[in-house]
Every structure is written in C-alpha cells, then in structure tokens.
Amino acid sequence: MKVAADPDPSLVSQPDMEPEAAKDKDSFRNYTSGPLLDRVFATYKLMHTWQTVDFVRRKHAQFGGFSYKRMTVMEAVDMLDGLVDESDPDVDFPNSFHAFQTAEGIRKAHPDKDWFHLVGLLHDLGKVLALAGEPQWAVVGDTFPVGCRPQASVVFRDCTFQDNPDLQDPLYSTELGMYQPHCGLENVLMSWGHDGEAGWGRGRRGPSGAAPLGARGDPPSPTEYMYRMMKFNKFALPPEAFYIIRFHSFYPWHKFGDYQQLCNEQDLAMLPWVQEFNKFDLYTKSSSLPDVAALRPYYQGLVDKYCPGILCW
Ligand SMILES: [Fe+2]
Numbered sequence: 001m002k003v004a005a006d007p008d009p010s011l012v013s014q015p016d017m018e019p020e021a022a023k024d025k026d027s028f029r030n031y032t033s034g035p036l037l038d039r040v041f042a043t044y045k046l047m048h049t050w051q052t053v054d055f056v057r058r059k060h061a062q063f064g065g066f067s068y069k070r071m072t073v074m075e076a077v078d079m080l081d082g083l084v085d086e087s088d089p090d091v092d093f094p095n096s097f098h099a100f101q102t103a104e105g106i107r108k109a110h111p112d113k114d115w116f117h118l119v120g121l122l123h124d125l126g127k128v129l130a131l132a133g134e135p136q137w138a139v140v141g142d143t144f145p146v147g148c149r150p151q152a153s154v155v156f157r158d159c160t161f162q163d164n165p166d167l168q169d170p171l172y173s174t175e176l177g178m179y180q181p182h183c184g185l186e187n188v189l190m191s192w193g194h195d196g197e198a199g200w201g202r203g204r205r206g207p208s209g210a211a212p213l214g215a216r217g218d219p220p221s222p223t224e225y226m227y228r229m230m231k232f233n234k235f236a237l238p239p240e241a242f243y244i245i246r247f248h249s250f251y252p253w254h255k256f257g258d259y260q261q262l263c264n265e266q267d268l269a270m271l272p273w274v275q276e277f278n279k280f281d282l283y284t285k286s287s288s289l290p291d292v293a294a295l296r297p298y299y300q301g302l303v304d305k306y307c308p309g310i311l312c313w
Pocket residue numbers: 098102123124281
C-alpha cells in the first residue's frame with residue numbers, strides 16, 4: 001500500500017486557527033492507518049477500477065444538461081447535511097459543516113477577499129450528485145486524469161488499479177496517454193468527480209495518437225460538473241474561483257507535483273491559488289462544528305452578490 005507522504009510546504013504560512021482545529025498536520029490525509037481506513041480504501045478501490053475514459057464520457061453526457069434539479073446555493077448546502085464523504089479519512093460528519101469550516105478559515109486569513117470565502121462554501125457542492133443516486137466512488141475523493149497512466153502520488157496507486165481496463169490499453173497506459181505534452185489541464189479529461197474535469201478539445205490525441213481529436217471535429221467540451229454548473233448559471237466570480245473549484249481535488253498535481261507533462265503556463269500561474277485554498281480545505285477540518293445558523297446571514301449575502309436565485313444543477 002502506498003504511503004501518501006506529506007511534506008507539506010503549503011503549511012509555512014498557515015493561518016491562525018482555533019487550537020482545537022489545529023491538530024497535528026501529519027494526522028490529516030493518512031491513508032495507511034486510522035479508524036476510517038477500510039471505508040476509504042474500499043471507496044478508492046471502486047473508483048480506480050471503474051473510472052475510465054469511457055465512463056467519464058458517459059457521465060459528461062448524463063449530467064451535461066443541468067436538468068437534475070433546480071435549487072439555490074443554500075439549498076444545495078443544506079443537501080450536504082445528508083452526506084458523509086466516505087473517501088475522507090479525516091472526518092465523519094456531514095459535508096455541510098466542512099463547507100462552513102473551510103469558508104470561515106479562508107475568511108479569517110483573507111478578510112478582504114469575499115469571493116474566496118464563498119469558494120470555501122461552494123467548493124464541494126458538486127457532491128450533491130451522491131444524493132442523486134450516484135455511487136460515492138463516482139463523486140468524492142481525489143481526482144486524477146483518465147486516458148494516461150496514473151502517476152506515483154495517486155492515493156493507493158499500487159494496489160487499486162489492477163482491474164481498470166484502461167491500464168491494458170496501449171495508448172491510455174502510457175505516461176502521456178491520449179494527450180499532447182503541456183496541453184493544459186483544461187484539456188485533460190479528469191476522473192469524474194464533484195469538482196468536474198476538463199475539456200475534449202485541442203491537446204487531446206486520438207486513439208492512433210496522431211492528431212488532436214479536437215482538430216477532427218470531436219464533440220465540444222463536455223460538462224465538468226461543478227465548474228460547468230457555475231459557468232452555466234453565470235456565477236460572477238473571478239477566474240481564480242473557477243479554477244480552484246475545478247482542480248482542488250487534483251492532489252497528485254497541486255500537492256505532489258505529478259502530471260507536469262500536461263500543464264501549461266496558465267496552470268502554473270493558478271497553482272498558488274489552488275495551494276492556498278487547499279490549506280483551508282484540509283486543515284480546518286475539526287470535530288468542533290461551526291454555528292451554521294449564526295454564519296448563514298453572512299454567506300447568504302455573498303450568494304446574493306455572486307450567484308443569486310434558483311440555479312440549474
Ligand atoms: Fe473539501
């Protein structure tokens with residue numbers, strides 16, 4: 001079983017936290033021991049077996065119309081009251097609390113950036129798909145590119161992919177897989193998760209490896225669930241917000257530096273934002289739960305400012 005090493009350079013400027021919340025950083029993202037390990041491993045085993053290029057394309061088609069539900073952002077947050085993330089080794093309480101914990105951590109450290117506070121609240125809302133009957137392995141957890149060989153830092157890399165058919169594919173099992181070098185993450189098809197995945201266009205190579213599929217009249221970019229949902233509903237947030245939400249679960253890249261061969265300049269420019277966000281996504285997790293009722297008016301104000309009304313999910 002692979003040990004997810006945790007060198008953690010992002011913690012150098014860690015914000016002040018409540019003593020209760022600031023538990024030992026080495027105790028987060030522990031994929032080798034702990035009371036939730038069996039559940040976490042089982043979720044990743046299913047994910048790494050079934051997340052294939054084919055599967056991801058079908059999910060794009062299934063959820064691309066945003067006809068699943070119509071609701072406000074706050075109604076979606078409330079839906080997460082019913083979801084405990086089975087891929088998360090750190091917490092065993094409903095995801096709605098995690099949304100407020102993350103948002104409040106960001107608010108303390110970046111009081112002037114209200115859009116960033118809202119990103120904390122929004123970042124995992126795509127997990128409502130787990131409540132639409134999608135299995136958790138198709139919604140939660142770290143993401144990784146499909147269509148190329150999984151790199152070393154993917155969680156449980158060495159013991160969960162053996163039954164994934166794409167790893168028998170002569171193209172998909174190579175380091176670059178179906179992609180062009182430095183095509184940009186926006187052109188990479190990520191495993192289907194709550195923060196979405198990227199496009200089908202330029203940069204992706206056909207099964208022969210010869211020409212980019214986008215150049216051969218491939219379908220337009222498919223839906224990336226949360227990211228595309230925000231675009232679809234015209235969220236008035238800055239590009240950094242969209243990028244953070246799109247790639248915050250891509251730990252093998254933003255935390256461990258893998259998949260550099262797929263990155264372009266935009267990705268390198270955005271990386272510090274994703275890493276800054278990650279501090280709060282990860283290290284605000286605490287069993288002392290926030291007073292959601294007291295916080296709600298502030299975040300309702302941000303929702304009204306940046307993404308008001310009844311939205312298409
Ligand atoms: Fe999160």
